[in-house]
Amino acid sequence: MPPQSNGSENYPRLQTVGIDGLLITFADRLSDGANRAALAFRAMIETAKIEGIKETTTSLASTFVLFDPVKSDLEHIRAALLALLEGTDWSDVPLPQGRRLWHVPAAFGGTRGPQLDEAAKLAGIDRDQAIEEMTTTRVRVLTIGFAPGQPYLGTLPAHWNIPRQSGLTKQVPNGAIAVAIRQLVLFTASTPTGWRMIGQTAFRGFRPDQDAPFTLGVGDEILFSSISEDELDHVEHTDQTGLGGASFEVIP
Amino acid sequence: MSAALIVRRAGPAMTVQDLGRSGQLVYGLAAGGAADRVALAEGAALLGQALGLAAIEMAGMGGEFEATHDIRIALTGAPMKADLDGAALVWNASHLMSAGQRLTIGAASSGNYGYLHVGGGIDTKPFLGSRAAHLTGGIGERIQSGDHLPVGEDRHTENTGNVLPPQDRFSGGTVTVLPSAHTAHFPDDVRARFEATTFQRTPRGNRQGAELAFDGAPFSTGEQLTILSECMTVGDIQMTGDGQPFVLLPECQTVGGYPRIGTVTPGDLPKVAQATPGAPLRFTFVTHEEAVAAYRPLENLRADMARLIQPLIRDPRRMHDLLSYQLISGAITGWDDI
Numbered sequence: 129m130p131p132q133s134n135g136s137e138n139y140p141r142l143q144t145v146g147i148d149g150l151l152i153t154f155a156d157r158l159s160d161g162a163n164r165a166a167l168a169f170r171a172m173i174e175t176a177k178i179e180g181i182k183e184t185t186t187s188l189a190s191t192f193v194l195f196d197p198v199k200s201d202l203e204h205i206r207a208a209l210l211a212l213l214e215g216t217d218w219s220d221v222p223l224p225q226g227r228r229l230w231h232v233p234a235a236f237g238g239t240r241g242p243q244l245d246e247a248a249k250l251a252g253i254d255r256d257q258a259i260e261e262m263t264t265t266r267v268r269v270l271t272i273g274f275a276p277g278q279p280y281l282g283t284l285p286a287h288w289n290i291p292r293q294s295g296l297t298k299q300v301p302n303g304a305i306a307v308a309i310r311q312l313v314l315f316t317a318s319t320p321t322g323w324r325m326i327g328q329t330a331f332r333g334f335r336p337d338q339d340a341p342f343t344l345g346v347g348d349e350i351l352f353s354s355i356s357e358d359e360l361d362h363v364e365h366t367d368q369t370g371l372g373g374a375s376f377e378v379i380p
Numbered sequence: 381m382s383a384a385l386i387v388r389r390a391g392p393a394m395t396v397q398d399l400g401r402s403g404q405l406v407y408g409l410a411a412g413g414a415a416d417r418v419a420l421a422e423g424a425a426l427l428g429q430a431l432g433l434a435a436i437e438m439a440g441m442g443g444e445f446e447a448t449h450d451i452r453i454a455l456t457g458a459p460m461k462a463d464l465d466g467a468a469l470v471w472n473a474s475h476l477m478s479a480g481q482r483l484t485i486g487a488a489s490s491g492n493y494g495y496l497h498v499g500g501g502i503d504t505k506p507f508l509g510s511r512a513a514h515l516t517g518g519i520g521e522r523i524q525s526g527d528h529l530p531v532g533e534d535r536h537t538e539n540t541g542n543v544l545p546p547q548d549r550f551s552g553g554t555v556t557v558l559p560s561a562h563t564a565h566f567p568d569d570v571r572a573r574f575e576a577t578t579f580q581r582t583p584r585g586n587r588q589g590a591e592l593a594f595d596g597a598p599f600s601t602g603e604q605l606t607i608l609s610e611c612m613t614v615g616d617i618q619m620t621g622d623g624q625p626f627v628l629l630p631e632c633q634t635v636g637g638y639p640r641i642g643t644v645t646p647g648d649l650p651k652v653a654q655a656t657p658g659a660p661l662r663f664t665f666v667t668h669e670e671a672v673a674a675y676r677p678l679e680n681l682r683a684d685m686a687r688l689i690q691p692l693i694r695d696p697r698r699m700h701d702l703l704s705y706q707l708i709s710g711a712i713t714g715w716d717d718i
Contacts, residue, residue, distance in 0.1 A: 146643030185405035192611035273408040273635035342407040
């Protein structure tokens with residue numbers, strides 16, 4: 129079969145995925161700019177309401193479009209997307225409107241973050257500095273995936289470019305915070321992971337008992353606040369909402 | 381009082397499935413839904429009802445059921461041994477199941493996923509627009525012995541005893557594929573070898589994906605590509621770290637970091653989902669134009685099937701033109717509401 133030409137290696141790059149997918153990639157590695165571009169372009173597509181497009185989503189550095197291959201036509205969708213891409217400097221675009229800043233209480237270290245010391249050491253700082261950075265850095269929901277509602281948050285300062293563990297941690301709990309490669313995961317299910325668990329929240333990113341079960345949207349931001357293990361215990365025993373003491377405001 | 385289907389004995393992996401819930405990819409949730417969509421279309425055609433109604437998906441084997449009221453049922457997908465109070469039931473057909481009768485569905489004789497449809501559909505509470513269990517996503521549960529599954533209102537209670545010619549998709553075969561996100565990263569000779577290789581379904585697989593085995597070197601992208609986690613789609617063929625291919629099925633994750641050599645076309649995906657361990661699978665790339673030309677949306681498939689329906693018991697009153705019976709195309713059952 130004739131492979132799809134990637135054209136030039138210039139980004140953004142548009143390619144088909146299967147019969148009904150189009151992937152628009154902004155970079156081959158994660159950067160703040162590429163993630164902003166992916167989020168902004170998705171918002172632009174949603175606003176444009178292109179006929180035939182059924183669903184849009186984003187990953188770390190790309191936007192993905194599903195379309196109806198019968199009612200619409202690949203070339204029509206491709207042309208519409210290329211027209212939308214034109215005339216914007218995708219290396220420097222503002223983030224979409226309507227995003228929220230979440231304040232999420234978290235217990236770092238101790239039994240609730242058993243690998244905090246180890247992770248801090250890999251980042252070349254001590255545990256107090258690590259907690260300080262985790263509670264003063266606003267991190268963005270770069271993408272949601274691997275489990276429903278589960279955010280990948282970033283990007284952390286460069287010294288947090290620490291590798292995943294070679295082995296897996298057998299189980300981290302729902303609400304755990306783990307770190308690797310300048311990102312945090314805020315787990316929405318109990319799962320094995322190669323990331324190092326540094327803290328825990330009572331925040332539930334996926335609440336299947338709610339009509340709107342996904343707590344976070346892509347592009348939302350989180351600022352963690354440090355609470356003690358006792359305080360987290362208390363939240364866990366009293367919280368009925370699944371927000372775990374979190375609150376949000378819309379980012380102006 | 382509305383009807384319920386009582387599960388007297390649940391098979392090990394039975395779930396309620398429909399077409400799944402779209403629109404949630406951005407929240408990390410794949411649409412999910414029936415592993416074999418063609419079987420859903422068959423059930424809808426046999427019962428003359430909408431495509432979106434929910435049925436019971438039975439992986440590997442069925443179970444025992446009883447209805448509180450007279451209901452219509454249809455059996456589709458992987459053929460399984462079935463009987464009603466001891467009387468054998470034809471597969472790929474609709475039947476009347478009277479209140480109190482015992483429906484027993486055994487193991488699949490070929491294929492993986494069999495379906496039990498009821499007139500009016502399984503009427504459990506929808507979540508985000510679908511009744512489908514998505515176990516890996518924490519939505520819904522396996523059907524358990526003792527469950528009472530509500531049955532929706534049936535508008536065609538008089539119509540049972542119809543059969544559809546079986547459509548073989550239970551023994552592997554050649555599957556058409558289209559380019560995916562990383563196809564161009566695989567060198568020409570690797571892609572050629574991929575098309576020339578006969579794969580076999582391994583026993584490893586579930587509603588997330590089907591593992592394939594093969595003889596020969598792993599299919600790799602050449603330069604050990606570190607791929608940024610990227611959006612994935614149902615049908616994607618991903619090559620894991622050790623070069624083991626997995627075909628992603630309806631409950632797949634929505635993002636992943638393994639390279640994907642191609643995407644199975646939707647019409648051929650049931651062949652992969654239904655292939656039993658050892659069944660051979662070959663892949664052949666087609667162009668997007670070819671794939672679109674061959675693509676039959678489920679709604680169209682269902683309409684095609686409605687024309688192929690025949691009475692199970694050949695009642696002469698319904699066989700108005702005996703000599704040309706097999707040649708009739710375009711005849712409709714007359715009671716379709718779709």
